[in-house]
Structures are given as C-alpha cells and as structure tokens.
Amino acid sequence: MPSPSQENLFKLALKSEAAGEFKQAIDYLEQALQLKRTQKIVLQLCELYLEDSEPYAAYALIKEETDLFTDSALFDEYRKVLQANHFVIEALELQNLSSDKIAISITAIDQTVQQEIMRDFRQKKQISQYDYEQLFKLDLTNFKTFAQSLLLDPSLLFAVRISLCEDLVRLGVTESIKVLIMGNLEEFIPQTTELLEKGSIYQEVVSAIGSRYYHRPNQLPSVLGEVNLVLGSLYPKLHKYIDEPDSFASDLASYLEKHDGRGHQQLFDQIYQNLPK
DSSP states (O other), X not given: OOOHXXXXXXXXXXXXXXXXXXXXXXXXXXXXXXXXXXXXXXXXXXXXXXXXXXXXXXXXXXXXXXXXXXXXXXXXXXXXHHHHHTOHHHHHHHHHXXXXXXXXXXXXXXXXXXXXXXXXXXXXXXOOHHHHHGGGGSOHHHHHHHHHHXXXXXXXXXXXXXXXXHHHHHHTOOSOEEEEXXXXXXXXXXXXXXXXXXXXXXXXXXXXXXXXXXXOTTTHHHXXXXXXXXXXXXXXXXXXXXXXXHHHHHHHHHHHHHSOOGGGHHHHHHHHHHSOO
C-alpha cells in the first residue's frame, strides 16, 4: 500500500499533468518513487517521460521492473517505450526469443541519423550504457554490419565485445560472424551460440570456483570478478579453449592465488596480456 505522503505526491502529479506542467508532475512522481517503488507510479512516470519527450528515461525506468515480461500492463508500456525510442533491435530480439513471436511494430529512424549514431559511437573513447543502447536504433542490416566491423577492431572495449556478441545471439543471426579473441581471428554462428552466463561451460567453471571458495566467502566476490574477466575474454568460443571445466577452474584458482596456471598457464598469461590496461 502507498503511504499517505506517496499518495499525496501522486495526486499532485496528476494535477500538474492535467495542467500541462509535465516537468513538475515528473518531479512529484520521482519523489514518490524514492519513498517506495510501485507499479502504479512506474507506469504513470513512464507515460509522463514520453509526454515530456524523454523516451530514454522511460526505457531506463521500466527496464528495472522484475515483472516486465509477465505483467501485461508493464509489458504493454514496455512496447510503447521501445516504439518511442525507435529501439528496433531490441524489439527484434524479443520477437526472436519469444515462443509466441510477439509483434512489435517499430519505425526505423532515418538512415542519416543511423549513420550519425555509428560515427559518434566509433569516436567515443568510453562507452556508456546509454551510448551502447543507441545502437538499438539501427535497422537490422546496419546493426549486423556495424557489429561485425567493431568485432574486428583490436581496440574494442572488452564489455562492448561481449554485449555485441550477445545481442547477435539474441537476434538469432544465422550468418558466421568473425570476432577477435586475444588477438586471434575466430568465427561463430550466433544462432547456435548461448549467452555467456547461460552456457554450461560458464556455469560449471563458476560452480567449481564457488565450491573451492566455500569456506572463504570474503574472497569469493573478487575471485568471481576475475573469473568473469577470463571467461568473458574467451566468449563466444569457450568450448574451443575449455574442454574440462573442473580442471580449468582448478588451474585458474591456482593462477589467481599463486600465478601458477599449471596446464593452462600459457592461456591465462595470454588472456591477461590482452586485457585492457
């Protein structure tokens, strides 16, 4: 149940909205949201963001909802938010991943704007989540072509490479995609590739590491951070470099503790030499 103060802020927001004072209404709802997150406030705030020409703010807000894909009201708003942002790529991912092939009609933005997005992206030295998600405005052809060119760039940021690969997987791309892994040219087919954390190799290695550090829980978070760096460096070709997850996990733990990677020493050295400084 909303608190009296939260309910009062909601009423004030509705009054401001009726008067066309959208920014004031947004301010009231943002204050109410700080008191307690409720679906009622989230939906109304999303609507106000859209009314006030702040579609990305609506996107960032609604993506935090845990019931986004199970609650019909939230999902309907989500689709409206995707349309307002022209996030064609994310809509296509949803359609590919959904069993009932959800229909989301989104108009692509002008090709000139798409070219500007790609040019601006290449020029950025640091990529924020906002910067990356602007790529969802590209049409499918431009996204695949641009992603392929980025995946062959040796200066590409570690996290961006993983995100691009995983978005190609979510899209179900059937073409063979080239990607640089530790400076080596590799190929993968997104449609037959699992997301990093969904893959059996990833899960087996993380589970083995977790078991090893069961009695040292204070060390586990930092160790898992290193594990994610190592596995992420090998994605999406984990199966090529890891044939025995338990042995790999044991050697990795030894490498992190004593810099002795045993049978995987050369691989671990190569991974860390290729990590961004």
